[in-house]
Amino acid sequence: MLEITKENIEKAIEKARITKPKVKVLEFRRYAVTNKTTGANYEVSFTKIGGKKFADCTCPATKICYHIGASIGAHIVLAEQMHTATR
Numbered sequence: 001m002l003e004i005t006k007e008n009i010e011k012a013i014e015k016a017r018i019t020k021p022k023v024k025v026l027e028f029r030r031y032a033v034t035n036k037t038t039g040a041n042y043e044v045s046f047t048k049i050g051g052k053k054f055a056d057c058t059c060p061a062t063k064i065c066y067h068i069g070a071s072i073g074a075h076i077v078l079a080e081q082m083h084t085a086t087r
């Protein structure tokens with residue numbers, strides 16, 4: 001599990017903007033990310049522990065990768081909707 005920080009997620013989001021992978025929601029906190037050029041498909045999941053955010057990706061990267069960067073945009077929107085819905 002990799003901890004998400006403001007610095008590493010900003011870099012990942014920036015890379016995702018260039019790479020523009022396809023993000024599909026599997027369920028809340030789980031996403032499938034496909035590289036449109038190579039067709040490579042990876043799964044990203046998010047966890048929150050004690051106020052800290054963590055992410056996992058099935059790709060070989062050992063840091064916060066652009067798959068996570070691509071997913072977090074969709075994740076933030078969904079999490080806000082869930083939050084609003086439960087109020």
Ligand SMILES: [Zn+2]
Binds near residue numbers: 060061066067068
């Ligand atoms: Zn990845």
